[in-house]
Amino acid sequence: MSEQHPIIAITGSSGAGTSTVKTAMEHIFRREHINPVIVGGDSFHRYNRREMKAVIQEHEKKHFNLSHFGPDANLFDKLENLFRSYGESGTGEIRRYLHSEDEAAPYHQAPGTFTDWTPIPEGTDLLFYEGLHGGVVCGDIDVAQHVDLLIGVVPVVNLEWIQKIHRDTAERGYAAEQVTDTILRRMYDFVHYITPQFSRTDINFQRVPLVDTSNPFIARDIPTPDESAVVIRFREHGDQDFPYLLRMLHNSYMSRPNSIVVSGGKMGLAMELVLPPRIRALMAQKNTGTST
Numbered sequence: 001m002s003e004q005h006p007i008i009a010i011t012g013s014s015g016a017g018t019s020t021v022k023t024a025m026e027h028i029f030r031r032e033h034i035n036p037v038i039v040g041g042d043s044f045h046r047y048n049r050r051e052m053k054a055v056i057q058e059h060e061k062k063h064f065n066l067s068h069f070g071p072d073a074n075l076f077d078k079l080e081n082l083f084r085s086y087g088e089s090g091t092g093e094i095r096r097y098l099h100s101e102d103e104a105a106p107y108h109q110a111p112g113t114f115t116d117w118t119p120i121p122e123g124t125d126l127l128f129y130e131g132l133h134g135g136v137v138c139g140d141i142d143v144a145q146h147v148d149l150l151i152g153v154v155p156v157v158n159l160e161w162i163q164k165i166h167r168d169t170a171e172r173g174y175a176a177e178q179v180t181d182t183i184l185r186r187m188y189d190f191v192h193y194i195t196p197q198f199s200r201t202d203i204n205f206q207r208v209p210l211v212d213t214s215n216p217f218i219a220r221d222i223p224t225p226d227e228s229a230v231v232i233r234f235r236e237h238g239d240q241d242f243p244y245l246l247r248m249l250h251n252s253y254m255s256r257p258n259s260i261v262v263s264g265g266k267m268g269l270a271m272e273l274v275l276p277p278r279i280r281a282l283m284a285q286k287n288t289g290t291s292t
Contacts (some may be wrong), residue, residue, distance in 0.1 A: 002087035006126045006282040007146055009134025010034075011155035011201070012257055013069065013160060013194045014190035021153050021205065022130045024271040028279060029128075037086075039132010042097035045077045046072070049112025056185075067182075069132060069189030076141045081135060086120065086127045093117040099172075123261035126282065144200045149278055152201035158225065159209050161216040203274065204233040207264060228264030231255065232274065241277075248273055267268040 010021045025257040029036055039210040045068060047055055050071065059066040063161055065071055066200075075188065096115045104111045115276040120127075135144040144150060161183055166180075168174045198204055207230050234240050237258040247254050247268055250264040262270050 001144075002148070004176075005087050006089040006148040006286055007083055007087060007129065008126060008149045008151070008279070008282070009129040009147045010151045010153060011041075011132065011134035011136075011197050013132060013190060014169045020268065021151060021271060024099070024268055024275065025128060025130075027272060028276050030278065032279065032283070033126045034279070034283065035093070035123065035231040036126050036128040037120050039082070039094055039127060039129045039131075040097060041079075041129065041133055042099070043095045043114065044075045044131070045097060046075055048114060060121055065185045065188060067186035067189045069186045070194070071138050071141075074132065076136060076138050076143065079136075080141050080143045080146065083127070083129075083143060087128070087146050090124065092120050092127075098159065098238040114239065125286070132194065133214035135196070136193055136199045137196070137200075138193065144197070148282055149203075150197075150198065150201045151275070152198045152206075153205055154198050155207040156209065156213075158216040159207060159228070161281050162213060162222055165216070165219075165224050178216070202235050202278070203269065204231075205230045206233070210264075214243050224265075225267065230262050230264055230267045230270065231259055232262065232270060233259045240274075244271060245270070 004144060008025070011117045012021075012024070013162050028034075045052070052068075055073075056066050068074065082092040082094065094102075096107055098107060098113055098115065100110055104113065109115070115232045115292055129147075133143060134147060135150045136145055164183065165179045166209055168179045169176055174182075195225065208227050208229045211223050211227045212217060233256075235258070242260060246254070249260075249266050252260055252270075253264070255261050
């Protein structure tokens with residue numbers, strides 16, 4: 001962790017909804033006049049899209065399941081080195097994974113490829129990571145130790161699968177059967193590398209559907225925000241102003257001393273109420289050079 005070069009990380013598995021938090025964070029950065037360097041977790045995959053397909057096929061012949069959730073398909077060491085370097089000096093190298101034709105066109109590259117590694121620009125206020133492994137620990141690699149504010153986005157697993165199936169079929173052209181196979185192939189890595197991160201987070205946002213999602217593989221629709229609730233859990237809750245949150249978030253209530261439940265439709269508002277004080281504290285620590 002660093003006083004002068006703070007790191008904020010959002011971690012959540014594929015289809016979890018981390019992009020919702022990313023949007024909220026961008027709003028906060030703009031209002032607070034913060035200049036972040038934004039790092040996408042996909043940029044630390046080991047293989048591009050074409051290579052990954054080939055490597056998966058080779059591993060399947062050996063009855064070994066390779067997935068983007070685990071260490072064999074990612075550069076965990078390079079991610080930790082980035083966090084360490086940024087925390088120490090505000091420097092490091094980043095690249096971008098180009099998901100679509102629209103993202104790839106400005107770089108004159110094919111979708112599913114990486115841009116070149118480039119140095120982080122000078123003068124950024126903090127590093128903001130959004131992806132699968134912001135709090136990962138694997139053997140001697142400990143990414144989580146370098147993060148100043150770790151945020152988890154954790155829908156209950158059936159909802160997560162519904163969101164992934166709908167996203168990958170509608171936006172990425174996969175058949176539902178292909179997405180289901182991917183979910184099954186990732187299960188070991190999900191249990192061992194994704195789930196443990198949520199015991200290390202400072203704040204978790206867990207969306208819980210209020211409609212029947214007992215068979216996510218045949219669900220025709222993603223439950224709407226109004227058909228869900230969000231459980232917000234704080235690791236350190238002594239300084240959290242729960243009375244203020246309860247006043248501002250209509251029909252919210254405390255379920256445990258460190259947890260508040262809000263309507264799913266208020267998730268974005270809740271983030272923009274909960275997160276700014278934490279971010280301001282990091283910036284005050286940065287500006288004064290003293291711990292908060």
